[in-house]
Amino acid sequence: MTLDVGWALRWVRMSAAVVTEHRSELIELDRQIGDGDHGENMHRGFTATVAKLDALEAEPAHVGDVLKLVATTLMSTVGGAAGPLYGTAYLRAAKVTGLATLDPHAVVAMLEAALEGIVARGKATTGEKTMVDAWSPAVAAAVEAAGAGADPVAVLEAAARAAASGAEATIPLVATKGRASYLGERSAGHADPGATSTALLLRAAVDAASA
């Protein structure tokens, strides 16, 4: 399956479906260690993005055009930290995917750019119990897979699996960033909502390639 514009469009729609499906879970995770709005924010943001896609008159030429639409919509509809963070991630990813299809190295570049954007915007490093704890292993896994000669979808799959493990690994962490950091030790024992939604989004990217 080629990672072309059709794949990108399906990725967005499946992302919307999966965050809506997991809305309660994300709300609950965020309620435990944040301000409880992550699930609602992601649902609102991606629903608005799908509406924008539906309103497009022509199919975009490049994968990056789709990602840019996600970026600007999330930025303006998601009112918490996730808006600026995911917005910047998708915007940076869009800049390096001005292509009709993605080869393995473009997939790596896309994920690396997203991580760079999140780190630049949020200034977190790994271990602080944030979405960086999902993105960072995802990028590392993608780099390794591409280096081993995997095809683009396999690179995405490696990233998605690493993101899921990374999200699960946030459970025992004490937050030192974001709203959860106000809870200190009490933030341990719950998965980070941003890392969880990251894992869902990257899994949707893989699913979109086999749909």
Add this chain to the structure above:
Amino acid sequence: MGTPVVALVLVSHSRALAQGVAELAGQMAPDVALLAVGGTDDGGLGTDFARVLTAVEEAAVDGRSALVLTDLGSAVLTAESVLEAVDLEVADRVRLADAPFVEGAVEAAVAAQGGGDLDAVHGAARHAATAFGTGDGARGASEHGPSGGRPDGAPAHGDVPHDPERSGAGPTARGTAVLRNRLGLHARPAAALARTASAFVSRVTVNGADARSVLALVALGAVGGTEVVVSASGPDARTAVNAVVAELEEGFGEA
């Protein structure tokens, strides 16, 4: 006294909080443009990128400078995203303050009311973080000497910007004043006194508190009948002491 050349953009997750802070700061800075933006379109808590962008552009209209203050983390992220999205020539004259929301807004507004430029207003906001201390020395300036903690008279924290114009060197002067008005140095008189002190080159203190800082003056808790010591060091120290003493003894229109 100059006319304000800096506007403030107050960004909160809460519309009520943003408006409340604007109201508070506006009491002490009636001529400063204060743009309050907070909450989401549906009236909930959060920060709206588009609204913050509009506020920043409005604040920076006609070449005006602007300082942006935010409440919590994601408001900072949104403000930073906005500053990346505006035209470069707007971004050049807009800064995001790293300061407590309420106290920073008040300090910045007073500085702007006094005609301070962006550097001065930004410095005032940052200074609010040090005036809001844990009682170790940042606040207890009167026990520790002129600048609240350091025996050599240097600022207690690195946050107070070094202003070579306002050197601590040169002649010094000293005077005392007895506060005439019943409530003494509460917020409104403190703001008036801070504006007066800002007009001088010398560093001026009242009972050791920085006379340019509204918060430091209020923290003295000096009520009517209290005798305070006014000190200044710098080229116009004597004039500064005389002016501050006169204002204290006049009673701020409340005596």
